[in-house]
Amino acid sequence: STHDHLFKLLIIGDSGVGKSSILLRFCDDEFNEKQASTIGVDFKTKFMQVRGKKLKLALWDTAGQERFRTLTSSYYRGAQGIILVYDCSQRSTFEHVKFWQDEVRKYSTNQDAILMLVANKVDLPDQQVTREEGEEFAFANSMMFIETSAKTRQGIKQAFEEVVFKILDT
Numbered sequence: 001s002t003h004d005h006l007f008k009l010l011i012i013g014d015s016g017v018g019k020s021s022i023l024l025r026f027c028d029d030e031f032n033e034k035q036a037s038t039i040g041v042d043f044k045t046k047f048m049q050v051r052g053k054k055l056k057l058a059l060w061d062t063a064g065q066e067r068f069r070t071l072t073s074s075y076y077r078g079a080q081g082i083i084l085v086y087d088c089s090q091r092s093t094f095e096h097v098k099f100w101q102d103e104v105r106k107y108s109t110n111q112d113a114i115l116m117l118v119a120n121k122v123d124l125p126d127q128q129v130t131r132e133e134g135e136e137f138a139f140a141n142s143m144m145f146i147e148t149s150a151k152t153r154q155g156i157k158q159a160f161e162e163v164v165f166k167i168l169d170t
């Protein structure tokens, strides 16, 4: 077999927060300043070597459906890890985290799914959400938390590694 474990991870959050950019950085180490939402990938695979095991990650992205908040239950089904992203330079995207969390509760069939809250675009000068606010929300809701920038690479690899470690330990 080509791998020891196959994990389904999905990435959710408001349109424009950088979901596709995070996946593009993690999988191909690329970044597009003008990432067109229509070009957004909807599925990627990535192999990772962790603790001597070969992992295959199936990474599910939206092709813009999140704009209409119409992700279906099949998108969520069976995911072991869920990466919930907001843009810390756009306050409204942080306020909508609750909406996405409710969607996970409604549709995720896996009670043990690991949730990681991601504050993306920390490279931008005008921040509308503090690190402490993100951390507090994550802590109060039993999620992990990390600050990232798909542009500078900050936290990107670590975000996926931490989710994978937690899945392996659960």
Ligand code: GDP
Binding pocket: 013, 014, 015, 016, 017, 018, 019, 020, 021, 022, 032, 033, 034, 035, 036, 037, 040, 120, 121, 122, 123, 124, 148, 149, 150, 151, 152
């Ligand atoms: P999605 O709709 O959530 O998939 O968001 P996209 O990945 O399409 O990104 C939306 C816009 O934000 C694009 O113009 C990206 O180049 C930009 N972007 C994404 N991540 C970052 C980041 O970490 N820093 C900065 N400065 N821009 C980003």
Ligand code: MG
Binding pocket: 019, 020, 021, 037, 040, 041, 061, 062, 063, 064
């Ligand atoms: Mg996208």
